[in-house]
Amino acid sequence: MATGLxxxxxxPELLDHLPPDDPxxxxxxRDLIWINSLMFQHAIMSSLLKASVREGSIRILEVGSGDxxxxxxxxxxxxxxxxxxxxxxxxxVDLITDRRRADFAALGWRVETVTDNVFDWIAxxxxxxxDVVSANLFLHHFSDAALKIxxxxxxxxxxxxxxxxPSRNVIALKACSLLRLVGANQVTMxxxxxxxxxGFAGKELSGLWPLGSAQQCEERRIGPFTHAFxxxxxxxxxxxxxxxx
Numbered sequence: 313m314a315t316g317l318x319x320x321x322x323x324p325e326l327l328d329h330l331p332p333d334d335p336x337x338x339x340x341x342r343d344l345i346w347i348n349s350l351m352f353q354h355a356i357m358s359s360l361l362k363a364s365v366r367e368g369s370i371r372i373l374e375v376g377s378g379d380x381x382x383x384x385x386x387x388x389x390x391x392x393x394x395x396x397x398x399x400x401x402x403x404x405v406d407l408i409t410d411r412r413r414a415d416f417a418a419l420g421w422r423v424e425t426v427t428d429n430v431f432d433w434i435a436x437x438x439x440x441x442x443d444v445v446s447a448n449l450f451l452h453h454f455s456d457a458a459l460k461i462x463x464x465x466x467x468x469x470x471x472x473x474x475x476x477x478p479s480r481n482v483i484a485l486k487a488c489s490l491l492r493l494v495g496a497n498q499v500t501m502x503x504x505x506x507x508x509x510x511g512f513a514g515k516e517l518s519g520l521w522p523l524g525s526a527q528q529c530e531e532r533r534i535g536p537f538t539h540a541f542x543x544x545x546x547x548x549x550x551x552x553x554x555x556x557x
Contacts, residue, residue, distance in 0.1 A: 317480050322455060322510045325503040332405050336499045341407075343500040344449075345381050347491070351537040353382065353448055353476050358389040360474045364544050365444050369396040373442045373469065375430050376450030377401035380412045380423075383448075391419040400442070402426045402433060431458070434465035442470040451477050451517070451541075452510040459520045467525050473543040476534075478511030483536045485509070512539040 330337040348354060374383055380401060387397070399421050401408060406427040416423045426433065445466050451459060466473055478484065488504040496504070518529035521543060531541040 317482065317485065317509065317513075320452075320456070320480065320510055320512070320516070322453070323506050325453065325506050326499045327503055328453070330499070332407060336497060339497045340499040340503065341379055341381075343491070343494075343496045344378070346494050346496070347500070347504065348382050348385070348448070350494075351476075352535060353538065354385040354389060356476050356534055356538055356540060357382075357446065357448060357474065358386045360476070360540065360542055361386070361390065361444065361446070364472045364474060364542060367393050370394060370444070371398045371400070371440075371442045373400045373402065373445045375402050375445065375447050375466075376453075377403045377408070377425075379407040379409075380416075383446075384412065384415055387416060387419050387421050391421070395420050397421045398424070400424045400426060400440075402428065402430060404429045430462065434462065439469060444472040444474060445470045446473075447475040447477075449477060449507065451475050452507055452512065456516075456520055459517070460522075463521050467522055467527060467543070471527065471545045473527075473541075475517070475541040477517075477539045477541065478507045479533045479535075479537055479539040480508055480511035480513045481533070481536070484511070487537070512541070517541040 327337055327340045377383060383399065383401065387394075387399075397420070399416065401423060404427065406425055408423070408425050413423050454462065485505060485508045488501065488508060491501055491504055512531075513533070515531060517531050518541070521527070521529050526546055527543045528546050529541070529543050531539065534540050
C-alpha cells in the first residue's frame with residue numbers, strides 16, 4: 313500500500329503562522345511539551361550531548377528554541393555535571409519569559425536570546441564560535457536546498473551539530489491521530505502529521521551535510537518517532553557511537 317512517505321513532503325505548519333499570543337498557538341505550544349515527552353526527545357538530546365561534548369565550560373547554540381521548555385528539560389537532566397554552560401537560544405520570535413530565564417539560572421546555565429530568522433542570522437558577517445549547535449523538531453520545516461545552506465553555515469560555527477527530528481514512517485504518522493487522547497488541539501493535530509511527512513529517513517541529512525569537512529555524520533531512527541542526526545569531528549572526544557536513548 314502506498315503511504316506517500318517515500319520522500320519528504322513539506323507543507324506549512326499552522327503554528328508558524330499564528331500570532332504568539334493567539335490562544336490556539338498557546339495551546340499548541342503546551343501540546344508540544346507533551347509531544348516531546350511522548351517522543352522521549354529530552355532523553356535523546358541529553359544523551360546526544362553527553363556522547364558528543366566533554367563536561368566543563370560549554371557554549372551551546374540552539375536554533376529554533378521556541379519557548380525554551382524543551383531545552384530547560386534537557387538542562388535539568390544535565391545540570392548535575394554540566395555546571396558552566398552558556399546557552400544562546402535563537403528563534404524568530406522571543407518567547408523566553410523571565411520565569412524561564414530564572415529556571416535556567418537556578419541550574420547555573422547562562423541564557424542569551426537572539427531574535428532573528430535563522431537564515432538572516434547566518435548571512436550576517438562574523439559570528440561567534442560554539443562547542444555545539446543543537447536543533448529539536450526544527451530542520452523538517454525546510455527544503456533540502458535550504459538545509460544545505462543552513463548546514464554550510466553551521467559547520468563553521470561549532471565542531472558538533474545535533475538534531476532530533478521527526479522520523480518519517482507509517483507508525484509515526486498513524487500515531488498522530490492518537491494525540492487527541494492527550495487533548496491536542498486542531499493546530500497540533502495538523503502540524504504533527506505535517507511534521508512526520510516532512511521528517512527524515514535513512515541517511516537523508518548526512519547527504520546534505522557539506523562534503524570535505526573535518527566532520528563525520530551519524531544518523532538513525534531512535535524508537536518509532538525520532539530521527540537523530542549527529543555531526544562530530546573525525547578526530548577527538550566525539551568519536552563514539554550514537555546513543556540508543
